Amino acid sequence: MIEVKTKHNIKEPRITLVGAGPGDAELITVKGIKALQTADVVLYDALVNEELLDFAPAHAQKVYVGKRSGDHSYSQEAVNKLMIDYALNYGHVVRLKGGDPFVFGRGYEELDHAASYSIPAQVIPGISSSISVPGLQQIPVTHRGLSESFWVVTGTTASGTVSNDLYEAARTKATVVVLMGLNKLKEITNIYKKEGKGKLPVAVIQSGSTAEEKVAIGVVDTIVEVVEEMKIKAPALIVLGDVVSLHPKFQPIREFYDIIASE
Template sequence: MNTKEPRITLVGAGPGDPELITLKGLKALQSADVVLYDALVGEAMLDHVPAAAVKIYVGKRSGEHAYAQETINRLMVDYAVNYGHVVRLKGGDPFVFGRGYEELEFAAAHHIPATVVPGISSSIAVAGIQQIPVTHRGMSESFWVVTGTTTSGQVSADIYDAARSNATVVVLMGLKKLQEITNIFAAAGRADLPAAIIQDGSTPAERMVSGTVRNIAETAAREQIKAPSVLIFGEVVSLHPSFRSLQVLHAGVTEK
């Protein structure tokens, strides 16, 4: 019979690199009795979990749903009651398209104390690792973080507003809707806006392509860019060396 007090910790694992978890998140893992972990969590992260702890993969990716959210909620509470400390380990930050608040609400409804350990969100970190700032003096005063696909399977209506702004626009979970998203930007008169796509950001498998709204979908298809990927639209992309190289190359072609 479990004699430990049930409790839940929602931990953001960061964008993929296992070294990018916070110290507080690491300590939570080291004290876990059960870990429920997502698809975007690096397996190396589990090396910090006690050997006797129960480790359960509950990943959800496009086209692959190991568990429905309602089932994950129930598992989280049941394991807390029967084992003690449950760490819900989520990619990025629990509250950035991570459904973390739904899990908090479910825990509270069952009188299980829960705490949150924020994580480094891929919406900022993946661009930063590539030395693309989401804000830059004189170039971008703000940034949007938008989901590419809503629960209904449609492109988010917020992208239409974002495309008309001067802000940097970061789109998560948007690769399958890339052509539709670039069409929205082009219709807003932004066909020449710099754009980049970063696949598997912060991991050894990281890949990046850059260009403009006009050609980024074609480039991504040619380079066989896959999910998970972060899409970045904005003048700040022009600061990346690969973009400057492309501009020189295109200028040379034009001159000929």
Template sequence: MITSSKRKIREPRITLVGAGPGDPELITMKGANALKDADVILYDALVNEKVLDYASVDSIKVYVGKRSGEHSYSQKAINKLMVDYALNYGHVVRLKGGDPFVFGRGFEELDFAAGYSIPAEMIPGLSSSVAVPGLQQIPVTHRGLSESFWVVTGTTASGKISNDLYEAVRTKATVIVLMGFKKLKEIVKLYQQEGKNNLPVAVIQGGSTENEKLAVGIVDTIMEVVEEKGIGAPAILVFGEVVSLHPQFQPIKDFFAAIKEEL
């Protein structure tokens, strides 16, 4: 338990804040105001630390890690820290990358706070699943190309591919895979088994940040393009005809058109 006897403690409360995909300017105004008011901020690995510039210089800032495969703190430990800081300091902001309710375990944290009768609220953030492709001018839906989109986790708690992916690859929907870079080869095989070898694919690393990298190809070539571009995690995967709208896909369109003419 963390204690402090040198300052007046405000009423405990917790605010979950989505920091957005990475660019510090993409946090909402409400989220930035919550940071400014916070006594303590617990932030994750996927949060751009420049977002902390919105916070008071007097606030306590605690890095708690939480990146897939590299958890600095267990979820149980983070829950306890969140409550302890609230009881001893006042307003705690739990700052998470993207949106807390999109594979962010945000509701678990709200539920834990409720168990201690601590008032809690959630401030949404821009999810990388939609914002990152959008920043690359790849819409997740587009008339004539895609009428819906799936957002799927690439890896479940058991370390296996999500069962939902087996269903998603059979649809005509845009499929956005989060936390799935290490499973890219397996996901590619699923699409190949469905005969979707020429389906457009984009892999975006560090979306919305100055270190952003992009690979554009088709199912049969995307592994080679990713290697050529030197792309690694964290990255999101976008499978669907909408990727063909990206300017870098034009040469691939021209290639297929030339083959069609020859036939």
């Protein structure tokens, strides 16, 4: 049951889904900032840089709604209800989501829920961490001669298992970017080992584009140990593919394996 407080019901309800980008506050789009500047309410996720809330008007309510691995402060159903409640009672709701709303952000579910109440909604895309975070580390997801395509795969499905798509992706030559997969890293590397890809370059990047960023570089055979040594924590993404060999830190690893191969 949606409650409507008519004393606040001055503005027409509307919802804007805004992608906040990978973490660095400066990587939000200009259009995203303009939406925040007209917000009456901002519902924001855990992966959103809170500096962005400063763009919202002083009168706007800023409501944290969690939603990250290990931190489900609000269920998706609760977020949907809040979004509608606030729109009906206060006007313009900006739903601020990390990365891009439509890349494992459940953005379409929220868009569809708004439509079920006939509340106008629009989408302002964000820079997805799946491309930008590797890029900031000088790792292109495609590169002539190394990778002609890339996959973006969730590391953990709703049932808590490794995505079946990873088994398919591991058989290709494509760059594979795994989101929300750090706690499945050992399982993921085992999938690649079974495909004979133990020497495939891998990067694991924690909190990409932020001050907490850490980067672990290795190969499938070693990356679990490297991540443990560096104490990499979530949120982190995994990049598997020959393009990781372009990272400056990979050169010593290449030289090591060249020496082993020549002996």
